[in-house]
Amino acid sequence: MNLTLHVWRQASPDDRGRFVTYEALDVEAHMSFLEMLDVVNEGLEERGEEPIAFDHDCREGICGTCGMVVNGRPHGPWKRTTVCQLHMREYRDGDDIWIEPWRAAGFPVIRDLVVDRTSLDRIVAAGGFISARTGSAPDANAIPVPKAHAERAMDAASCIGCGACVAACPNASAMLFTSAKVAHLNLLPQGRPEKAMRVIDMVLQMEAENFGSCTNHGACETACPKDISVDFIALLNRDYLSAAVGRSG
Amino acid sequence: MKLDSRIPSGPIAQKWDQHKFEMKLVNPANKRKHHVIVVGSGLAGASAAATLAELGYAVTCFTYHDSPRRAHSIAAQGGINAAKNYQGDGDSIYRLFYDTVKGGDFRSREANVYRLAQLSVNIIDQAVAQGVPFAREYGGMLANRSFGGAQVSRTFYARGQTGQQLLLGAYQALMKQVGSGAVRLRPMKEMHDLILVDGHARGIVTRDLISGEIESWTADAVVLGTGGYSNVFYLSTNAMKCNVTAAWRAHKRGAGFANPCFTQIHPTCIPVSGEYQSKLTLMSESLRNDGRIWVPRNAGDGRAPNEISAADRDYYLERMYPSFGNLVPRDLASRRAKDMCDDGYGVGSSGRGVYLDFADAIERLGEEAIRERYGNLFEMYERITGENPYGQPMRIYPAPHYTMGGLWVDYNLMSTIPGLHVIGEANFSDHGANRLGASALMQGLADGYFILPYTIGDYIARHAGDPIAPDHPDVAGTVEGVKSRTARLLAMDGNRTVESVHRELGRLMWDNCGMARTATGLRTALERIPTLREEFWEDAKVVGGGGTLNQVLERAARVADFLELGELMCRDALAREESCGGHFREEHQTPEGEAKRNDDGFSHASVWGYTGEDSAPVEHREPLEFEYVTPSQRSYK
Numbered sequence: 001m002n003l004t005l006h007v008w009r010q011a012s013p014d015d016r017g018r019f020v021t022y023e024a025l026d027v028e029a030h031m032s033f034l035e036m037l038d039v040v041n042e043g044l045e046e047r048g049e050e051p052i053a054f055d056h057d058c059r060e061g062i063c064g065t066c067g068m069v070v071n072g073r074p075h076g077p078w079k080r081t082t083v084c085q086l087h088m089r090e091y092r093d094g095d096d097i098w099i100e101p102w103r104a105a106g107f108p109v110i111r112d113l114v115v116d117r118t119s120l121d122r123i124v125a126a127g128g129f130i131s132a133r134t135g136s137a138p139d140a141n142a143i144p145v146p147k148a149h150a151e152r153a154m155d156a157a158s159c160i161g162c163g164a165c166v167a168a169c170p171n172a173s174a175m176l177f178t179s180a181k182v183a184h185l186n187l188l189p190q191g192r193p194e195k196a197m198r199v200i201d202m203v204l205q206m207e208a209e210n211f212g213s214c215t216n217h218g219a220c221e222t223a224c225p226k227d228i229s230v231d232f233i234a235l236l237n238r239d240y241l242s243a244a245v246g247r248s249g
Numbered sequence: 250m251k252l253d254s255r256i257p258s259g260p261i262a263q264k265w266d267q268h269k270f271e272m273k274l275v276n277p278a279n280k281r282k283h284h285v286i287v288v289g290s291g292l293a294g295a296s297a298a299a300t301l302a303e304l305g306y307a308v309t310c311f312t313y314h315d316s317p318r319r320a321h322s323i324a325a326q327g328g329i330n331a332a333k334n335y336q337g338d339g340d341s342i343y344r345l346f347y348d349t350v351k352g353g354d355f356r357s358r359e360a361n362v363y364r365l366a367q368l369s370v371n372i373i374d375q376a377v378a379q380g381v382p383f384a385r386e387y388g389g390m391l392a393n394r395s396f397g398g399a400q401v402s403r404t405f406y407a408r409g410q411t412g413q414q415l416l417l418g419a420y421q422a423l424m425k426q427v428g429s430g431a432v433r434l435r436p437m438k439e440m441h442d443l444i445l446v447d448g449h450a451r452g453i454v455t456r457d458l459i460s461g462e463i464e465s466w467t468a469d470a471v472v473l474g475t476g477g478y479s480n481v482f483y484l485s486t487n488a489m490k491c492n493v494t495a496a497w498r499a500h501k502r503g504a505g506f507a508n509p510c511f512t513q514i515h516p517t518c519i520p521v522s523g524e525y526q527s528k529l530t531l532m533s534e535s536l537r538n539d540g541r542i543w544v545p546r547n548a549g550d551g552r553a554p555n556e557i558s559a560a561d562r563d564y565y566l567e568r569m570y571p572s573f574g575n576l577v578p579r580d581l582a583s584r585r586a587k588d589m590c591d592d593g594y595g596v597g598s599s600g601r602g603v604y605l606d607f608a609d610a611i612e613r614l615g616e617e618a619i620r621e622r623y624g625n626l627f628e629m630y631e632r633i634t635g636e637n638p639y640g641q642p643m644r645i646y647p648a649p650h651y652t653m654g655g656l657w658v659d660y661n662l663m664s665t666i667p668g669l670h671v672i673g674e675a676n677f678s679d680h681g682a683n684r685l686g687a688s689a690l691m692q693g694l695a696d697g698y699f700i701l702p703y704t705i706g707d708y709i710a711r712h713a714g715d716p717i718a719p720d721h722p723d724v725a726g727t728v729e730g731v732k733s734r735t736a737r738l739l740a741m742d743g744n745r746t747v748e749s750v751h752r753e754l755g756r757l758m759w760d761n762c763g764m765a766r767t768a769t770g771l772r773t774a775l776e777r778i779p780t781l782r783e784e785f786w787e788d789a790k791v792v793g794g795g796g797t798l799n800q801v802l803e804r805a806a807r808v809a810d811f812l813e814l815g816e817l818m819c820r821d822a823l824a825r826e827e828s829c830g831g832h833f834r835e836e837h838q839t840p841e842g843e844a845k846r847n848d849d850g851f852s853h854a855s856v857w858g859y860t861g862e863d864s865a866p867v868e869h870r871e872p873l874e875f876e877y878v879t880p881s882q883r884s885y886k
Binding site: 011012028030031032034035036038039042044045046048049050051053055056057058059060061062063064065078080081085086087089110111114116117118120121124125126127128129130131132133134135136137138139140141143144145146147150151153154157158160161184185188190191 | 296299300303314315316317318319321323324333335371373374375376377378379380382383384385386387388389390391407408410413414417420421422424425427428434436459488489490522523525526527528530531628629632633635698699702746747748749790792793797798800801
């Protein structure tokens with residue numbers, strides 16, 4: 001099939017950026033979306049033009065490196081799927097595809113489709129951990145964890161930190177990301193001692209990183225390639241409230 | 250090159266404890282004055298950086314990713330082994346040790362493997378304390394599953410995302426130290442060279458992937474946790490950015506490279522679908538617990554799998570290896586799949602595939618149970634192939650996955666360059682000629698949490714010298730070298746894309762140094778690779794400049810090193826006149842087609858020393874001694 005791509009090109013953070021149109025010819029249905037871009041890029045390189053910069057690594061949907069907005073949707077049209085796992089059998093000959101970077105104040109564009117997401121790391125550094133000095137741990141079976149709790153913590157821990165939730169949110173809020181990490185750790189008995197401090201510190205850092213506020217749109221959940229539930233935002237709010245009350249008391 | 254393995258004396262079970270006692274310590278108050286550079290933020294690098302910082306050292310951690318959490322450890326699916334014996338099925342430290350030495354086809358160091366088995370239990374404790382949400386039973390205790398090459402259930406797992414969860418544990422521990430200022434994190438910086446001062450590793454040179462700036466960093470010691478080199482094959486299960494550059498640069502500075510030809514071909518990957526293929530996707534080995542592997546009994550049987558009756562199917566692993574069945578080690582499972590396809594029994598449009606069938610398991614356990622165990626893997630398979638594995642068997646084929654070879658290290662994980670320590674997949678490690686499933690996570694974390702942070706103290710206590718000035722001639726000279734090499738890459742303006750050279754190298758390596766190797770094939774590759782390397786430097790092109798994010802330049806620098814490494818791999822494979830584990834020389838096999846070792850001639854690690862651009866590398870040997878596990882023909886029948 002032949003496709004027309006409209007790709008956001010931006011040489012540097014200061015460049016204004018613009019859409020540039022490319023023809024993607026002889027695209028095969030079995031290609032992944034990124035393989036389709038690889039072929040376009042190799043063609044550009046052959047002609048001595050600079051290829052489209054996009055971030056990607058594992059191409060298995062787990063590292064969270066890739067991310068672009070495809071026809072207005074972060075990671076494209078497939079549910080629970082990162083853009084590296086999107087395959088071209090989704091498209092038909094003659095389709096137009098618009099490709100843009102994540103757009104959020106918390107994620108400045110570095111080049112083309114590549115954005116700076118180090119803000120998410122700083123949120124984790126503020127409290128997204130359990131302090132357990134190497135070698136100090138008791139036997140792993142010393143504290144039983146009900147299966148349901150472990151499973152729910154695992155649901156939250158599945159977050160890959162790609163930032164699609166931020167890109168999808170009309171407020172560019174990082175609440176789904178932050179709540180997933182808070183929930184993962186706060187739901188486990190090992191995470192209890194630091195529970196209150198964790199939620200406060202992480203929320204404060206999130207606010208310091210230019211992310212917007214959550215107004216319960218739920219676009220984040222729809223865009224999330226790992227199906228992280230907005231229920232975790234409710235859990236964050238509950239933990240935050242009780243921590244804030246506890247702190248003021 | 251002197252190879253002193255520094256294996257402690259005494260009974261194997263006491264070597265590590267005794268060694269810890271004998272190591273010199275660094276005064277706690279002095280640790281903050283000692284600076285350690287950690288390159289890489291995967292399981293090994295992140296756990297080492299976090300632990301070193303907890304101990305009080307000043308640590309700088311480098312990664313070429315935007316975030317440490319992206320490191321490729323994240324993609325490990327199946328699990329992590331530990332000799333906890335929570336299942337009460339007869340497991341023990343000694344059994345894990347024994348299985349690993351045997352699984353590695355008697356080409357690893359006994360003392361290291363024993364220590365690994367000992368530490369496996371501590372890793373699980375540590376991970377649980379950090380909040381790693383391992384699978385649990387209804388009573389709240391940890392669950393286990395079995396994995397290839399073992400007959401006990403010792404594998405801990407977090408759905409099909411065990412690597413992700415363990416890496417997040419290590420990453421969170423690292424970010425806590427970053428938050429407190431104990432670790433300086435330097436993302437988007439790729440190591441391009443090692444700085445040696447008076448023969449000791451004292452720093453690195455990096456290129457900033459965003460600004461293009463080439464910078465030097467100095468320290469008291471350097472740790473590489475930079476992963477494996479399967480991307481030399483172009484198509485592999487590795488992430489796109491995985492590369493050998495850091496390790497190769499260290500090799501060219503004097504670090505011995507051990508057993509480069511020991512590569513692992515993983516049996517359960519999704520087959521190649523076309524020329525545009527950019528990488529191969531692994532389906533966790535854990536699938537072999539419930540999936541049955543088969544091919545049609547009649548070559549060229551073109552019927553859909555569900556139309557082929559049981560009588561017309563050949564469950565060849567169960568037939569050939571009745572006691573291990575579908576759970577034979579990876580090297581055997583891969584080789585048998587290749588044999589079946591070579592003989593014309595392969596399935597799928599390319600004929601390079603075998604079936605992995607869950608129909609029996611679904612009938613026995615119900616679709617829900619299978620969904621709970623492997624749901625995410627099944628979804629991934631369907632997304633990539635468009636086929637539903639609940640209704641029809643998966644098609645799988647082997648793919649390059651893990652590299653057992655790597656920089657040679659002694660018992661302290663120090664390379665042949667004093668001060669340069671190498672951990673995780675980047676070292677030649679504990680897996681011998683074949684790694685058992687669920688052992689990579691174990692080794693990366695054992696090295697990072699429990700071994701390196703202590704052994705490096707011994708080096709620092711003995712050797713830490715004066716700080717190195719940034720204008721020291723050895724620093725400035727190394728920076729200049731990287732600058733001129735980068736300029737040379739940027740000046741390349743030929744007709745071939747970097748990608749096309751890499752693809753050609755990959756095909757050459759896969760055909761001649763892949764699952765089966767012959768002297769003739771290896772000689773062919775050894776003739777072609779130097780020419781290809783010349784073509785790369787003369788006829789490839791790098792578009793774009795050096796002062797911004799330039800992904801073509803990044804790839805070119807990595808491919809240039811793969812073009813040198815590939816040659817060394819073939820040379821090593823040619824020199825090793827035996828078959829062992831993942832290294833299968835067709836000339837050396839038993840009448841049944843199994844790997845035939847030559848213990849008299851090759852019970853050693855081959856350690857290659859770099860001698861210059863225009864001269865051949867020199868092979869050194871570390872003899873391997875087996876005091877506890879007697880080498881025997883591996884049998885999984």
